[in-house]
Amino acid sequence: MPIHRKRKPIRLIGYDYTQPGAYFVTICTHQRVPLFGTVTNGAMQLNACGRIAEAEWKRTAALRPDIAVDDFVVMPNHIHAIIVIYDSRDLVPQTPVEPHDPQFARPVPGSLGTIVGAYKAAVTRQSRRLQDTISLPLWQRNYHDHIIRTEHTYHTIRHYIRDNPRRWTQDTYHPGNI
Numbered sequence: 001m002p003i004h005r006k007r008k009p010i011r012l013i014g015y016d017y018t019q020p021g022a023y024f025v026t027i028c029t030h031q032r033v034p035l036f037g038t039v040t041n042g043a044m045q046l047n048a049c050g051r052i053a054e055a056e057w058k059r060t061a062a063l064r065p066d067i068a069v070d071d072f073v074v075m076p077n078h079i080h081a082i083i084v085i086y087d088s089r090d091l092v093p094q095t096p097v098e099p100h101d102p103q104f105a106r107p108v109p110g111s112l113g114t115i116v117g118a119y120k121a122a123v124t125r126q127s128r129r130l131q132d133t134i135s136l137p138l139w140q141r142n143y144h145d146h147i148i149r150t151e152h153t154y155h156t157i158r159h160y161i162r163d164n165p166r167r168w169t170q171d172t173y174h175p176g177n178i
Contacts (some may be wrong), residue, residue, distance in 0.1 A: 022148035028140040034076035042166035
């Protein structure tokens with residue numbers, strides 16, 4: 001009989017991820033395979049798949065009037081980004097969303113998870129059109145997030161994102177450090 005392990009929740013229990021605010025997200029490739037390019041002399045050199053990942057992230061805010069993307073970086077096997085969700089009630093009449101159990105919930109319009117999921121799907125769809133793209137999963141399941149609560153934290157994370165390519169060899173996502 002197979003053993004079913006209960007996954008530890010990685011979201012803040014009871015938190016409403018449609019709530020206006022700033023969020024730091026990290027999205028990793030499946031098995032952290034470097035699919036998006038290489039880092040050379042402290043600068044990210046995007047390949048075709050990496051250019052798709054970058055373009056789709058920029059497009060994310062253009063498609064959704066209630067969000068903005070701040071600093072982000074596409075690395076060889078992950079993406080770091082700050083996304084800001086605005087109060088959509090000022091933009092479109094909407095029914096309030098109750099906090100939900102992410103383990104059993106359907107996608108919630110305007111939530112961080114729905115935004116990240118749509119981004120991952122768009123990158124996957126575009127990347128599959130590339131010649132020589134493997135058909136294996138492109139993304140690791142889920143994503144990492146951090147709710148940015150202070151201006152100091154916001155600036156610290158922005159610096160971390162901007163400096164990430166320069167520190168690639170020390171990065172926890174670097175293949176030599178995994």
